[in-house]
Amino acid sequence: MFPLPITHTVIMDPTPAPELYRQPGMAISQMDLAWRRFLDQELRMPFGPFPETQVNSVLTLMDQLREHLGPKLRVPLTQPTVDGAIQLAWDAGRHYLDIDVFSDGTMQWFYRDRQTKELDGSPDDARATGIPPELVRRLEVVLS
């Protein structure tokens, strides 16, 4: 008998799949599920250092970006920053973009075109609550 009995089965994400991916045709990839599990098990309190509201802000942000960008939105490098934010970063070689999500639900973003040295992002120390159109436009370039 193949040694994978039901006793080794765990619910990875009991959230109904339709709520994870709100639009038809969006792939339920292993990566997306693994990312959500990482947020739950390594970042969200009590297992991780970040309050639930901050992790939820990250999920909401990704949902909103998905609405704008559709299936081309890739799972980002996700990590804590020294100033208590959760950072989402996409690096496409020439183009780089990151978003820092803070505990109060606000965020800052940064974009760099490494070839032309063009910079964009949140004004110094200003934090936004919504998604600026410029961020979507820049992220679209990074993901293209």
Place this chain on the structure above:
Amino acid sequence: MLPARGTDLAEEKTVFRLIREDGRFIPPGARVPNGAAFEPSDDDKQEAQATNTPVRVSCWDTDLTTVGQAKSLRPDRGPTLPFGLRVSDLVEIRKIMEPRLRVVSDPLDPPKGAGSEGHCGIEGLDRPTGGDKKRHKAKLDEVALKAFPLPESRVIPTTESPEVADEAANAGTSAQSLEGSGPTTADQQKQLARAKPIALRRWLAGAVVLTFALTAILMNLPGREGQRLRAAKLEAEKQVGAVRAKAVETIAQALEESEKAENPPLQSPSPSPRGFVFIGLCDRLWSHTFFDGVPPCDTIVPPGGVIISASRGIKVRAALPSRGRFATEVGRLAKGQQARLVRLHAVTVLDAPGPHLYWGEIEWLPHEPGRGP
């Protein structure tokens, strides 16, 4: 003798920085580290204030400290990954982006163990008061672009010290030879513990290289012998596919059979218009399913659900399984019986890659009396 604190490192030097491995989600192809790994922490800033020195981000001189030594000197950091930086690269960045950027000696004083003298600091990575944040982040990004992964056992013996030589020798020694060296001290035991994963990694790397090499040779062999070997390779690949398919089938069978096992119910039986059934295995496409008419697993179930038909008898449960236990059986779908699928739930087997298990939330159809609860 300790290097003088605050003196610039020579341009031909290489330093490395330990970056935390845990608490980080790294999707395939993502570049690590990024600029965030070089942002000075609050501790770095406080230490600078306390010592009246520029803010320094910690790193280590590869000539004086091995990765293993640096890790043991900073045990509170948890699992870390070493990334190298050439001082000459930082000098280039200094010329175009940040005149304050420099790497200086900053030996641990008092020394905390072997390798303490190799501690250094990178200055100029903090954001100047009133400085533009985007330019600051661009600078950190540029530094991160110059970082490269450093093997755990990496030592660059340009000015070899006895400790460096010892560590290099140990890293190159197999776990077996260390084990066979008789009584060990605590330090030797630590080295042994480090050497085992190194030896295993080397063995695995060797196996991978050998596999690629053999494949390359097979694919380039001329004539009939090459054709025969290529055919044999294709046949072997087919067999691997068949084994995988068999494994998937067996998982499904195991799921079914284990339903007969003594799993205590999770919930008390209660009549419900809805239930949960094991739908099948899917990795973007269904590789195995117990139902006909199931929508692709990478799409949402449309509002109102879809009608599916059981291709074999299957139990209906009160809830999703959890921690290897099934919930109470609330009914059974007979072969060919229809139900309305309203939601799909993704479940997995341990952390193994491969197809997900999918369970469906179903509604009994009213024209099937006696089948439901």
